[in-house]
Amino acid sequence: MAILTIVKHPAEILEKECKQVTQFDKNLKQLLKDMYETMVAADGVGLAAPQIGVDQQIAVVDIGDERGRINLINPIIIEKSGEQTDIEGCLSFPRLYGTVSRPYYVKVQAQNMKGKTFIIEAEDYLARAIQHEIDHLHGVLFTSKVLKYIDEEELEGYEEQ
Ligand SMILES: [Zn+2]
DSSP states (O other): OOOOOOOOSSOGGGGSOOBOOOOOSHHHHHHHHHHHHHHHHTTBSEEEGGGGTOOBSEEEEOOSSTTOOEEEEEEEEEEEEOOEEEEEEETTEEEEEEEEEEOSEEEEEEEOTTSOEEEEEEEHHHHHHHHHHHHHHTTOOGGGTEEEEEOGGGGTTOOBO
């Protein structure tokens, strides 16, 4: 078990296009495990590899629903529809929150830790979390999409991604 250090903005790694994963080995499995533990320890619902200083297209998401932990490797959004606007935060921007509009539904193609391709469909909050993490893999930060920043007192209980 290892809790990794979360990279805070500003940092170059947070604003670059991450590399595709090509090696599906035990190092990747360990990295996913460490990322998940780091995310849980930080009370987050998602974490992307650049947030722990790793330049690779890897993210973990767990919004605490029945789907549990979702590992996303080389994810691509292949379909999206609708719209939702809600408050977001980010583990790389402590104590910063703002409203962001995103598609309500996404269909994502990704690989699992063994390199097997799968499709995941998500709506609402899970779709938001997945899109937030995929953005990280392309150097896109939620601050570039914030419509309005929110004061900390207004948001008791929002989790960071
Ligand atoms: Zn984030």
